[in-house]
Amino acid sequence: MKKMKVLRLALYIMVVGLISAGCSGDDGPIRANPNLPNLNINLTLDLNLPQYNPLNFPGNAFVTQLQGVRGIVIYNIDNSQYTAFEIACPNTPVSDCSSMTVEGITATCPCNGNQYNIITGQITAGEGQYPMLAYRITRSGDQLTINN
Structure with a gap:
């Protein structure tokens, strides 16, 4: 019985360790693109507003110039x-x-x-070292929050 508790504890510690290692807050090389300035992004979109209506349907994209270097493209994969x-x-x-x-x-x-x-975010045609710069995006109710 005592061995079982020790094994469970060891398994728990191993799982927590693996999860913690995979959830680093440092985006390191992904953000290390010398072509793009490092901006603080914090944007919330209300999907009830008419201008964001395309984002209520899977397969649609929307570009906003509200934040980002040149703007942000948001794509709805499956409403979640x-x-x-x-x-x-x-x-x-x-x-x-x-x-x-x-x-x-x-x-x-249009440059190249x-x-x-x-x-x-991956390059599909042409040449380049860097993929598109990704932002975190979450949905809570009718709100999309985009940040980095």
Whole structure:
């Protein structure tokens, strides 16, 4: 019986340790993009407002210029999962042409023609070292909160 308690305790400590190791608050290399300034992002969108209506339906994207370097693209995966990415081209310095355009699930950088998937943030066409800069996004009721 005592061995069982010790094994349970050891298992509990191991699981908590693994979870803690995987939940680091340091985004390190993901945020280490020299092309994009490190801005403090804290944005809440009320899905009841008409301008955010597209975000009430899976498969829709919405671009806001309220915060971010050039703005933020938000994508509704399934009404419980969303993605949010910086809309500035991640592989070029910020300039007049570094604001990407979004069509479907593809963001295109007019500076170099690179294309990125707005669900994963990964480059899908062109060359570049950096993916799109991801922001944290959570839904609580009819509110989407985006931050970093």
